[in-house]
Amino acid sequence: MKKLYGVTVAMTTPFKExxxxxxxxxxxxxxxxxxxxxxxxxxxxxxxEMFRLTPDERKKIAETVVENAEGKVTVxxxxxxxxxxxxxxxxxxxxxxxxxxxxIITPVFFGCNDRELIEYYAEVTNSVSKEFPVYxxxxxxxxxxxxxxxxxxxxxxxxxxxxxxxxxxxxxxxxVDYLNVNQGTFSVLHGxxxxxxxxxxxxxxxxxxxxxxxxxEPFVEVYKAHKEGRQKDAxxxxxxxxxxxxxxxxxxxxxxxxxxxxxxxxxAGTMRKxxxxxxxxxxxxxxxxxxxxxxxxxxxxxx
Numbered sequence: 649m650k651k652l653y654g655v656t657v658a659m660t661t662p663f664k665e666x667x668x669x670x671x672x673x674x675x676x677x678x679x680x681x682x683x684x685x686x687x688x689x690x691x692x693x694x695x696x697e698m699f700r701l702t703p704d705e706r707k708k709i710a711e712t713v714v715e716n717a718e719g720k721v722t723v724x725x726x727x728x729x730x731x732x733x734x735x736x737x738x739x740x741x742x743x744x745x746x747x748x749x750x751x752i753i754t755p756v757f758f759g760c761n762d763r764e765l766i767e768y769y770a771e772v773t774n775s776v777s778k779e780f781p782v783y784x785x786x787x788x789x790x791x792x793x794x795x796x797x798x799x800x801x802x803x804x805x806x807x808x809x810x811x812x813x814x815x816x817x818x819x820x821x822x823x824v825d826y827l828n829v830n831q832g833t834f835s836v837l838h839g840x841x842x843x844x845x846x847x848x849x850x851x852x853x854x855x856x857x858x859x860x861x862x863x864x865e866p867f868v869e870v871y872k873a874h875k876e877g878r879q880k881d882a883x884x885x886x887x888x889x890x891x892x893x894x895x896x897x898x899x900x901x902x903x904x905x906x907x908x909x910x911x912x913x914x915x916a917g918t919m920r921k922x923x924x925x926x927x928x929x930x931x932x933x934x935x936x937x938x939x940x941x942x943x944x945x946x947x948x949x950x951x
Contacts, residue, residue, distance in 0.1 A: 649781040650722055650748045651811055651835045654687030654854040654871045657861045658695035658839075660905050661709065662917040669705050670917050671712050677861075677914060678716040680951055684864040686721060687854065687871070689713055690751060693726035694787060694816070695858035695902060699756075700920040703734055707741050714745050728753030728785060732768060736775045739782075749781035751814055751856075754793040762799050766806065773807040782809050787816040787839070797825035804830050811835055814856045818843075827851045841867075841893045845886035848874045858899040862908040863892045863938075865947050888945045895937040907931050911938060912951040 659681075662673040674691075681689060691713045692698050692706050701709070710725045717723050727738035727750045735752060742750045752772055754765060773782050784803065788794035795803075795813070804810050812835025813826055826836045827850065838847040841859045844867060848854070860867040866888040873882035896904045902919060903926045909916035911934075919925050926934070942949045 649779060649809065649811055651781065652688050652690070652722065652724055652749075652783060652814070652837050652854060652856070653835075655860050655864060655867045656688035656690050656724075656837060656854055656856045657681050657686050657864065658693045658856050658858040659689060659691040659713065660858070660861055660902060660909065660916055661691070661696040661701065662906070662915070663920050664917055667920060669701070669709065670915075671708060673915055673917065674709055674712045675716040677909070677916070678713050680914065681861065681864060682717055682720050684951075685868045686860065686864050688722040688724065689717060690724050690726060690856050693751065693753075693785070693856070694790065695861065695899060695905065696726070697902060697920055697923070698726060698728070699730065700923070703729070703737060706738060710742055710747060711745050714747050722748045724749040724751050724783060726751040726753065726785065730756065732771065735772050739772060739776055743776045743780045749783065750776075751783045751785045753785040753787065754791045754795060756791040756793065758792070760793050762796070765793065765795065765799055766802055769803045769810065770806050773809050776809070778809050780809055781811045782807070783835070783837070784810060784813040785816075786813060789817055797822065797829060800826060800834070801829050804834060812837065812853070814839060816840070816856070823847070823850065823852070841898065842890050844889055845870050845874065845879075845882040848882070849879065858902075858905060859889070859893050859896055862896060862905050862912070863947065866892065866945060888941065891941045891944075892938075895934060895941060901926060904934060907934055908938060911935055911949060914951055
């Protein structure tokens with residue numbers, strides 16, 4: 649079964665002024681990211697404003713990304729939804745359209761105990777074939793539910809197609825515990841872009857990065873340096889990644905990502921309400937910061 653690795657991009661969802669999803673830009677962004685050398689694509693996650701999308705929109709985004717990736721990179725669709733029924737509907741669709749796998753966020757908002765979490769993942773993963781790989785997605789600061797390493801181990805034992813986890817909370821000790829699941833064979837990707845190089849050194853397989861969806865270039869270089877054993881180079885390039893993270897506010901507001909993409913010549917559109925676009929003065933400040941980092945790194949502001 650395929651796994652996520654390296655620079656996995658958490659894709660932004662572009663919206664038209666009318667509020668509709670701009671599927672043409674989804675296709676354009678997919679092709680640009682593939683050309684930039686990323687390893688994997690991960691649409692319809694937090695960066696993609698998943699809970700602002702209808703099931704039909706999520707399906708069409710998934711279809712657009714899979715089609716335009718043309719099999720050149722691994723594509724996992726984030727299928728976790730507000731209800732188990734919708735999650736199962738989306739993961740079945742992801743398998744049907746030829747995605748390489750799926751990510752499933754924990755149930756959100758309503759608290760779940762460990763037994764409920766295990767049963768949830770068992771039923772969702774049993775709805776697809778045993779050859780269709782699934783990543784758990786743990787972002788407790790947003791979802792209100794956390795996956796302990798003990799629970800992850802139980803899920804992995806019960807669900808053979810659960811091959812890894814995307815972890816988006818900056819807890820190094822928990823990350824180490826995940827790396828020991830299944831006697832160290834469990835795939836772990838971290839969402840903390842500021843420490844990408846260090847997480848690779850720890851043993852993580854890569855990052856699932858929203859920042860890399862705007863400026864993939866330095867992240868691709870970090871991973872290349874790591875694979876080639878050039879750890880000092882990886883750490884040096886990581887400093888550029890961190891500067892991009894700081895300028896883009898580490899994704900605390902996806903409008904920064906969309907404005908960053910616009911500066912690169914990709915019309916990523918607006919936020920879907922109730923979220924609002926950042927103000928003009930913030931855009932001007934962002935442009936100045938990104939231009940300065942690009943100049944330092946030798947990266948073209950235009951994609």
